[in-house]
Amino acid sequence: MDINFRVAGRIAKPVEEVFEAVANPDTLSQFFTTGGAKGRLETGVTVLWSFAEHPGEFPVKVIEVVPSKKIVFEWQGYEGKHGKIGAEMVEADYPTTVTMLFTATDDGRTLVQIVEEGWPQRPEALRGSYGNCEGWTIMLLAMKSWLEHGIDIGKDLYS
Template identity: 55%
Template sequence: MELKLNVSGRITKPIHEVFEAVADPAKLSGYFTTAGARGRLETGATVTWDFADFPGAFPVHVVEVVADSRIVLKWGAADGGDGAGAYETTVTMTFEALEDGRTLVTITEEGWRETEAGLKSCIGNTEGWTGMLCAMKVWLEYGINLRQGFYK
């Protein structure tokens, strides 16, 4: 059994604005990385994401960035089985302009070990990425930060 998550959502903003909300660390920090993001997502870069609910900056390795289309990242699986970050999962975000002017964002993550700890981490990250898409939608469309004060 392959452990893989897939979540998606539609945001009522142009594709470039939605893409930049992920690629630009200042924008990402406005709704998702509650303790800050450092470094723009560019192919070959290593950036850090910090979350109030999971203190400590996470290194994020940027595998590929295609402007307004695709972002591929690798980061520590943190499934607790071998210690946080003992191996990496791959996160792929795709951005698709829809005919009605909205942008479809799809996030997949894969590469967990097929263990109970891997399954638990996969389920937790499904929750996390769904929350990220919801937070991005309301931040871009209404200027509201859903995560502010939500975790701590």
């Protein structure tokens, strides 16, 4: 069984607005892709994401988009070097798959669930999954802060 995780949070905005904040590169760059995003998330395209704390651009291969409901993409897997605490991440020889689910709640908020999977069962891959789980949790918090209050909590978080 491959390694996977799920993180989730509720955002006090309508589902269409929350979905658009992720699909639209201009908005996504305000709270998550600290180095910018190039390209709208649409089925069949590859977009580029950059993060100020990690050098280079990360290709994101979009597998499926269902407006206001779901985004599925693949990107390069990373693993933590063996024996390191706060492990340095190195590129793996496989992609991982991310599924984002957007669900309107009865009280007008949006439940966002993010699942990432595809790491093989080995310690280095487990460390890689921990790093991405941390990143997606921060992304949810940053998106909530940005959409609900206009505050960029990620600014200078890593530098």
